[in-house]
Amino acid sequence: MIAAVPADDLHIREHRWGMNVSVLDESHRAREAAPHRRMRLDNGSHRWLIPALLIVVAVTTVALHVHIYTKVGPIDELQHIDYLYKSPALVAPGDRIGQDAMREEACRGLDYPGFPLPACSTGTVYRPGDFQEKGYNTASANTPLYYSITHGLATVLLRVTGMTSLVTAGRAVGGLWLGVGLLMTYFAGQRLGAGRWQLAALLIVIACAPAVVYPSATITPDAATFAVGAAVLWVALWWEKRPQRRWPMIVIVTALALAMKMTNIVVIGAIGLYMLLRLIQLHLPRQNDSEDVAPDESPAGRSWIIGGTALASSALVVTLGWLAVQHALTHGDLSDIPMNQQFTATTLVVSPLVGNLGNWITPLSNAWASVGNPELTTVLQRLGQLLIAAGLIATALFGERSLRIRTMAWACLATAFVGASVFIVASFYAQSVYVPPPARYGYTLVPMMVALTATCIRTRTATAIMVLIAAGTLTLSFARLA
Template sequence: MTTEVAADPGERVRRAVRWVLAGIVVLAIALVATSVQRQAPFSPYDEYVYFDYLTKVSSQGFVRTGEEVGEFARAELECRGVASYGSYGDGCGIGDVEDDALFPYHGLTGADLYTPVYFAITRVLAQPLTWFGMGLLDAGRMVGGLWLAAAASMTFLALRRFRVGLVPAAGLVLLGMTTPVAQSSFAFISTDAAAITAGAALALLTARVITGASSAWWLVPVGLLGVLAKPQAIGALGAALLIVVVHALVTQGRWREASAWRGAVLPAAVAAVVALAAQLVWGRIRSATAVGPGANLGVGSEHLPPDSIIRLLDNVLLNVGAVQPVEAQASMEIAVAVATALACAGIVAGVIGLSRQPTPKGASTARSWAIGTGALAVLMIPVLMLMTWVLDGSYFEPPLRYGAALLPFLLVSAGMLLARSRAIGWAVVALSAVLIGLSWS
């Protein structure tokens, strides 16, 4: 009898966690499904070329550099247009779709940068919906609900790994759903959905590694898959690797122990090399299979502004969950402001040792997390810009959504600050519920 009574509290918590997870999954799918029913235009964030990739992935594997967008996607664009940009082509069902000059990028694809990972997964999951009469575009968008459910669930589990209370953890996940980058990524066909999901998977794995539940070697395959799905997931992988290394060598003070180097530094180095090598191999494949010059995306410049690095340092950290250039609703701007404030406060508190995270050695894990997340949030956009300039000889200012993969890490940073504060947790839940109703309606 005594054993059963003692086990009851733990079982109640596990049951509550399962119910919250089920609620997150249902809410994610419902939000995206509702959004799909309302959305007609293509998203301004390259959904048109992503849809073209989705139509081709099952027949040709991947799109080639210099390849023209297919007639199916062009016909959809003529009928739907692009949100905030208007219509293209001759008009829905009028004439043909052969005039390249009437379409974005002069008729060429701009999605050849990406491997088929995201598109293959989405196509497999979307295909059954088409058997019941749903168009492929809407079916692909519906799969965004599954991507959102996966990302939100793993973020929640990462928060719970650090014993963040159920209420604050759920509130932060809901807050993440209200951000502009969440809606633009999951309510449409977008590789950013893969980036955020990869970031959530890496956040959960990193939490397990630094709490002793998983081996750091798992960062190699998970990081590789994430970067192949979306190159910008390299930011989340970088944060994960830095957190693991800092935790083992600095905050735990094990820099003299060979076991720490073998268990943290070596797998981190291998994960970084494998991810970068995969991108180089994919670059060679793109070059070898190109059918012509790539699309001119109209975003590059040969000149690197002297102040560009300094100007871009705060792009991710001070704009958590933001997108550009399309103006967001007021409710989404509120979500960005709140998420930014909580994430920055969590990082600062973690670095200086004020985290309220209740796990054993909570201060050390919070400090490791804050250092890794804060460093990548500051450096990611400038590093991506410099890499583009060095490799291609052109300046390209990465948009805010390129930092989307770090959203789960930033939410966990906020969670370490809130920890078990039920009052603030309920306030975040209430605010997020209102913002979800406004931003997703």
């Protein structure tokens, strides 16, 4: 039985419903109009505002560091300077450093108190034995790729700016390397669904970290490491959309990453583990997507196999090929090199394997060298590394809405946790050495950590806080290097 509704009451209800419908219509039209307004902004100059800001931050922070830090860095920069001068020629194991590099150190000084150096002179013929590592170029483990690119760009800077030192110009090129890395991470983060301002704020904080600025502002293949890690991440995400056609790019970027520096294999290992986990997920019983798991777009199983095979095979070929080249070019008695004497090992000890677990979860924990205000260096050093470490762990353990993002976080976290121990085992069995892997060997994971952390910043309040932190960090960074 249907209850009768008074006409007046029905009229009132219709009037109210009509008002609600009209309000809903206006709200719907407003929502439809909003994307168009955003699209107009995105298609205009505002679309490149954040990328331009990131480039300016990278170039400025590196330039300030280059201006105040004139000494030769204590972490093998002498050997890298020698390779820079000699590039594009290949430096072979057993080669000694040349006169240009020795003169740079004698005249600039070494940022290592207590090491005696010959006097600065333009006419002196220096002896390699008077310098570190008895004058052997221990950077011979690297290919000439980084040095050749940096040398070419530095030569352009010398002509355009009027600089007179190849080393100073080469250090300044580090701002471009860092800028490329920030941009690639920004675009990779957007492919993961992170917001623009969240990414920008977090990248500025990381770009001001002394452990990022120092290698970017000195002559070392680590100046390109941020860019390498970001490029590998971006290419992997780009490949996922067209896996059948784009797998050759996986081969190319893997080869280039390892040619820059062999320790870049860390990020390749993380991406390889991500591919393996995604392949395994395809063969697990399907779970009903709950509210906290968004629908997933993923290549088919055959595509993951193709991508993983391309990654692994190219890494293996480049690694074995470069080891063969080095072995063929080796000359002299390498046991005379102090570094080789220091790290030669006859047994594999278990305690370092346990002690180094989790060492790369905080890859920015070491500032390399103290430059500028020491108190501000400490603050900036701790802030960036804690943010991305916490973001990585939060994404892996407490979940993002996307299974794909959580899987990548687990792959990155697992690599960061066991990577240093795996490195010890691989070094021992490949070269009979024990090299305590510093935190910076996990540096290529930083772009992935940044992109994953940015996906956790979802509320307006959290975004506003990150923007304020970025502004404060930038101010402190300029104050540190002023």
